Amino acid sequence: MRALRDSAExxxxxxASARGVVLMNYCGLGVGDVDFVVDDTPLKQGKxxxxxxxxxxxxxxxxxxxxxxxxxxxxxxRREVLAKLAARHARARVLVPLPVLEVVELPADxxx
Numbered sequence: 001m002r003a004l005r006d007s008a009e010x011x012x013x014x015x016a017s018a019r020g021v022v023l024m025n026y027c028g029l030g031v032g033d034v035d036f037v038v039d040d041t042p043l044k045q046g047k048x049x050x051x052x053x054x055x056x057x058x059x060x061x062x063x064x065x066x067x068x069x070x071x072x073x074x075x076x077x078r079r080e081v082l083a084k085l086a087a088r089h090a091r092a093r094v095l096v097p098l099p100v101l102e103v104v105e106l107p108a109d110x111x112x
Contacts, residue, residue: 023098037056
């Protein structure tokens, strides 16, 4: 996680899913590791991720010129989330923890 943090201006959690909450809490991740989480669900926006207290925002929170690193928290929607991130940013690095740990570089792997 430290290498991901050092490679970007902002580390964003991608998707405020229940499985993402479990992953973040199990790994002991919080506001020192992830700046905020983006999610499409209006009911989640403006709230905090349970247990780790990371704020949840909509996609506009990510500045278009910002150097982004992402932590995929909704890996079941991987294609959709990566496509949305690729549409907003020319380059980004995303850590996908499950089902197999990998780092996806956008735009090269945005269709992965």
